[in-house]
Amino acid sequence: MKRLRRLPLSLVFGTLALVYVALAVALALWLSTLLPAWQAGLLTVALVLPLLLYHVRRAFAPMNSLFRALAGTVASYRDGDFSFSLAWPARGELGELVEAHNRLSEALREQRLTLVQRELLLDTMVQNTPVAMLLIDPGDHVVHSNLAARKMLGDGRRLEGLTFADILERAPDELREAIDRGGDGMFSVGSEDNEEVYHLARRRFRLNGRHHELVLLRTLTAELRRQEVQTWKKVIRVISHELNNSLAPIASLAHSGAELLRRGQLDRLPTALATIEERARHLEGFIRDYARFAKLPSPRLEPVPWSRFIGRLREQVPFLYEHRVGDDVVRIDVAQLEQALLNLLKNAHESGSPAEDVTMTLRRMPDTWRLEILDRGSGMNDAVLANALLPFYSTKRNGTGLGLALTREIIEAHGGRIALLNRSGGGLCVSLTLPAA
Known part of the structure; x- marks a missing residue:
């Protein structure tokens, strides 16, 4: 198949060569009868060569034009102009070359159009x-x-x-x-x-x-204001819920106490008053927690040996303690960090974990201290893990959603970080990092 496609071009130049060879031989034989052989040869060359060159040039002229056109279109492609195409009536290698060149031009035009559209889209997005x-x-x-x-x-x-x-x-x-x-x-x-x-x-x-x-x-102003409004709405809902849960029983028990007093049933009056006191103290604690969260002061750092600090914690709540440090010193606000760790340890005990599995570990890293509170409770699902550290988020029926949020505030105020993750085999790990300097 390839030989057949090359046949027209080969046939043209082959025929031309045969014609001129035959002409040169005939002319040389004729001149040799009139002139010496060397003169006849020179005269034959002098007569045939110019004619051969003329016909060769005429034969190559279309191809030379095609090559110049190809060079011009390649230069246009280099300048980013892909609007040119070529025409070649004959088939064979040159026809295939022109066809491939035109296909390349069309592909480049399509790619250029796609790039221009993408650039226009990107510029529109960036500008707006x-x-x-x-x-x-x-x-x-x-x-x-x-x-x-x-x-x-x-x-x-x-x-x-x-x-x-x-x-x-x-x-x-x-x-x-x-x-x-x-x-x-x-x-x-x-x-x-x-x-x-x-x-x-x-x-x-x-x-x-x-x-x-x-x-x-x-x-970020508008976005922050929207978030602030949503936060205030949530605060109002939580406070309203807690106030209603406490004030409604207090009002009801106060009315019942007045009725008991009017009827002379004084033996039941202490129970009603005790319940009123319990609800009032719960409400007092609730308001105090909110005030503590809203008015958390900047930590007052002081050097404290870890052994003494951990000892104070173990006097208030039981837990196992694993450490790989000596009697090293850390700079912390003792009251704030103690409150944060007590919140975490109490949560670990309330998670359903056996008391003997509630553990605290302490390790010295290159630039930080790492504390981990470990338990074998029920852990947290993905939704709770994603929201547990946010203010006002709680899964407990009577929870305020401030315990972990307050702990986070304290740790970050110390320049540290807090993270929650489920443990393999069940339970939760609360990881804290604090600066070692």
Whole structure:
């Protein structure tokens, strides 16, 4: 099949060669009868060669035009223009080459159209996102900014070509301080009555072999206000529920006590008064827990030996203690951390775990202390694990949802972290980390 496709081109040049060979031989034989052999040969070459060159050039002229066209279209492709196609009437290798070239041109046109559509979609999304975006080159110049960035940092004017330092000179002091701190973070602009909260994110990457930085600024004020409203609604619901659960029995028992007193049934009166006292003290404790959570002071750190601190805990609640440290010292607020750990230890005992399986471990890590409270209770399902540390979330019927939230506040105020995870074989592990410095 391939030989048949090559036949027309081979036949043309083969026939041309045979014709000129026959012509040269005939002319040389005729001239040899008139001239010496060497003169006849030279004259034959002088007569046949120009004619041969002329016909060869005529035969190659269409192909030369095709090659020039191919070179021109390749140059157009290099410049991003894929609108050209070629035509070649003959078949064979050149016909296949032209057909392949046209298919390549069509594929490149389709890919270019797809890329243009994607770039248009991406640019539309970037320009209309509420997140302010700045792309900064290695020379600290802004090479791209979206509409939100122009509105936030340039009063609507284009920022391309300006240096990021010049933009920051006109920006609020809070933004400059957030940039100077480096990394991601949140900052507020304005007074307490008219405050705007922003989230700053910075990412470095390589673009065209050069380091660039993407700066993202997102306004969080509206979102935080919505979350604040939802939180207040939840607080009001929880407080209303607890107040109703306590005040309704108190009012009912007070009325019953008055009736008992009127009827002279004094023997039943102490029971009613004791129940009123119990509900009142429960309500008092409930309000005290909320106040403690809302007014948690900053921790007052002091050096305390671990052995003495753990000893105080074991006097108040039983647990096994495993440690791999000596009489090392830690800087903590003793009252706050004691309250946090007592909450966790009491939760472990209330989880249904045998008392002998409630364990605390302490280990020294390179830069931190790691405390773990372990039990063999029922553990937590995924939904509870995801929400257990949030304020006002509780699975207990009479729980306030503040115990674990308060513990989290205390640990994070010490510069530490808290995590909850289920143990293999059942039970829960509460892992705490505290700075060792």
